Amino acid sequence: MLEWKESALWDGAHKVLGEFDLSVRLDGETEKRLEPVGRTAGRGSDRLGGYIETAVAYRDADDTVSVRLTVRGYRNTALAFAAAETRNENGHGAQRTFAPKDALVVRAKQPRQPLRLMANYQHKDWWTRPWFGSSFAGLPERTQSLLWKDGGGYRHLLPVTGPTMKTELGGGEAASGLAGGAGGESAASLAIRVSSHIGGLDRFDTLLFALSVADEPYALPGRNAEAALDALGRPAPPRSRRTYPELLDYLGWCSWDAFYHQVSEEGLLEKAAEFKALGLPVRWVMIDDGWSEVRDGKLASFGADGQKFPQGLGHAIEALKERFGIRWVGVWHTIAGYWSGIDPESGIARRLGGSLYTTASGKMIPYPEAGRGFGFWHAWHGELRRQGVDFVKVDSQSAVTNFLKYERSVGEASAAAHEALEASVALHFGGTMINCMGMASENVWHRPLSAVSRSSDDFVPQEKRGFPEHALQNGYNSYYHGAFYWGDWDMFWTMNHDDLQNAVLRAVSGGPVYFSDAPGRTNPELLRPLVYRDGRIVRCDRPANPTEDCLLRDPTAEPLPLKLWNTAGGSGIVASFHIWDGQSAVEGGIGPADVPGLAAETGKYVLYDVLGRGFRIAAAEEKAPLRLKAGACAIHQLTPVRPGGATPIGLADKFVPAHAIAGVREWERSLFVTLREGGELLLVCDDAPERAAANGVPAAVAAKGDGLYAVDCGACEGEVTVEIVKGGA
Incomplete structure (x- = not known):
């Protein structure tokens, strides 16, 4: 295990990441390489404990740009900072300013070959998925988390989005031809890219990333998140200091896959009557997209669509609660009001103009300053609360950057949006909300209160091979995302070609359990193993993670089971799935070592096959054989054998x-x-x-x-x- 030591702090960082090369990009110029010109070292302490610090100064050949790169090392965690500025002759002439994209690029040449690595990258603006390899070369652009293992143990690098700048990782591009330098870039290099998404900056000071090392992988994201959030001044808490919402501890149902945009009072009441007839303890209902009054893709009023809800939203909610025993009702909206924002010709725009902002492209959205933007949310959420709404699902969150690109920095825009929104949610709904389409790092790092966030792309019931990607994203995204939030693994259908697999996936997830079957399509027998009689869900202790034997491997591309571990009631839980592209069976093993920290006084464990209803006694390091046919799943419980x-x-x-x-x-x-x-x-x-x-x-x-x-x-x-x-x- 690497420990940072004063005499070798900078060298220690190089042992993990390799030698550093720096380049900058100024507005209207090509990428420019910088050279190191000085180095200092010292000691200090802060809330994280004692640290040693090494700083290296870099400049270009013309002395027009300077960067100070600082690595601060604690026991097994390091934080990297960059302070950059341009040199201008005066304040009134043409200015040298940093480019909005890739203002700073730190390239680290891979010092030794990783055995394996797993990266989580933005494959869409709002979602991440895993990528697997054995070299920094080929690492996808927009990587937000990087875990790898080499001969020295596990290493986790967590890029940071701070108040202004966003850090992302990538690898493999050529760097030859940089201004001020010669030669090419190692094919196995890691590019650490820093962007603001605005022009005009002649200086910035930012936390680049947190890096931790250990012999085991599961504590690393939490350690990195805690250290980085503390260094940022705690703009948001880690998951360990967030509160899971009480109502999401109960079984729910969502209207989306049942009705899509055709949701109506009639349809909602029909489905609620079905719950009552089946004796299903559904305790909350989410009225998803389709309920609002919209015009040309924009929010037209705070009320419901009059054709779908002829007596208003409040009438439907009252009926759900009074006639069918639904305790809580939520509604959906986007972080901009609706997908394309707010209708500028609407009464909302006339009444709340001071709380709204028109972008350069003509989109009207909540004002990107927390104090002003709050006025919009306070007005809307207050009206929703008076209609009986208890919580909200807020979609399209990573679109904030798209709305405000080149108008606000990426960190500033997201922080303002989330602060305004969550202040209103706290006031009107006790802080209960589900974040959605918000896995970009600027969203992840800037939510001040909310505790639950979607951790995958949508469940799509019609896709015959949809489950493998859905399970893959939720399981592997939770490795880093679970350091910040409980994951919402999305709704599912109880009558579907993947119904059992989806139910077992939710059982191990550690997050909400809700379904979305249309009227007449609910299978209550698939739901009962997930809930108690009062509707409380059987929820595991934390976000599920892949077991160590598949954490750095792709179970869709290799013939091995996807295994996800969790804990509950003092036992370990391992859910296993066949998600390989092939149709033959996959084989592996299962045992107590799959669940970190599971200790037995006797040294023995009951390995219970939940679906098969059989058991065996296993020693601590024993692995029982596991074989899954195509489309099959299993769930096992590992319970320490008690003396007596x-x-x-x-x-x-x-x-x-x-x-x-x-x-x-x-x-x-x-x-x-x-x-x-x-x-x-x-x-x-x-x-x-x-x-x-x-x-x-x-x-x-x-x-x-x-x-x-x-x-x-x-x-x-x-x-x-x-x-x-x-x-x-």
Whole structure:
């Protein structure tokens, strides 16, 4: 493991990233290479602890541009900063200013061959996906997170978008012909690109990236995010200091894939009646795109479309709540009001002109200053709240940069948009919102309060091969995105060619669970393993991540299972999927080592096959064989074996059985298990239990296999305490 030391801080950074070359781009000029001209070193301390710091000064041959590149090293984390300025003879003549794009490029020549790497890059303006390789060469442009492993362990590089500038990674382009330099760029180089998206800057000072090293990979993104956010002055909290919204702990339904733009009061009430008839505890409804009054792709009023909601939005919401027991209703809108902004001929524009801004291309959007933009959101959200709306889904967030390119810096534009929006959401909806189409780093780094954000492109039920990409994006994006937010892994259909796979994916996700089947299409039996009787979802402890054996490999291109791990109720959870392009089976292994930090006093674990209802006892380093046919999935629970001969697994009818266990204690020969609700409690025992009771009432015990037993406490409502008197005394 690399530790930063004063005598070798700069050299230590080079050991990880390689030698640094710097170039700048000025407005109207070609890329210009800079040369190092001086170096200083020192020590200091801040809220992150003690650090050592090395700074290297760079200039061009004409002494018209200077950059100071500083690396500040803590124990196993480093922060890199850049301060750049141009030299102008006076303030009134033509000025040398930095180009909006690639104002600064730091090239690091790969010092040694990574064994493997995984990058998360913007393949669309609003989404990221993983890329896999074994060299910096070929690294996609617009990379927002880079993890690799070499002989020294794992390294994670997290580019930062600060108050003004945005850092992105890429690799593989030629650098020959730079002004002020000669020669070509190594084919295995990493390009660290810094942009503002505006012109006229003659200086900037920015945090470029955070870099951490460790023997294991999973703590690195969180460590980098915490360090960088602290260095930025805490404009936003990491996920560890955000609050997951209570209502998203319950089962929901969304109108989008059921009705698309044809959502209406009639359709919503028809679907709600179906929930009631099926006895499904759906507790929230999201009214997605299609409800608003729009004109030419722009928001025309704060009210609902009169044809779809003839008695108004409030009437539909009241009916959902009063007639069908829906507790919470949310509505959708974009961060600009609607996809192309706000209609400049609307009453909104006339009443709230001071809170709106017209871009150079003629689009009207909320004003890109938090104080002024808040006025628009406060007016709209106040009206929605009076109609009974409880929360919002805010779409098209990464379009902020597109609306304001060359008018506001990328950091400034996004920070203002999110601050104004979230202040209003906090005031009117208690901070409850789902962020969507907002995976660009400027969005990720600048949300001050909200806790849940989409982590993939849309679920598209009609796509026959849609699940592999959907699972791939959610699982691998969560590696870095989970340091900032709980991921929303999107809605799904309970009646679909990928229905079981999608349900299992949500079970392990750690985020919201909601579906979007049209009227007459709901399969309640697929939903019940995901929820309790009161509608609360069986939610794992954190955003799921790929297991280490597939973290740096592409399971769509290689014949191996995609395995995602999480924890719940003191157990490890591993969901496995066949997403390989081929049609033959994929094979792998599964064991306790797949779940980091899972410790057993006895050194043994119950490996329970949730879908197959079988188990085996596994040692800490043991791997049981795993084989999945095309389109198949599995979910396993790894529960540490308890001393004393009896280990509770949890409720048999849940995809994550251990989540139901609220507490376990022993007294003499009895094991007491407190469950969140009644059902069939599974246990693995050395000897058959002598007897059992649920809330003091005798309960039947049935043998389910060699050493697997079930206690029937299904008649108990609410929390139940089960006593199992051990046998074999």
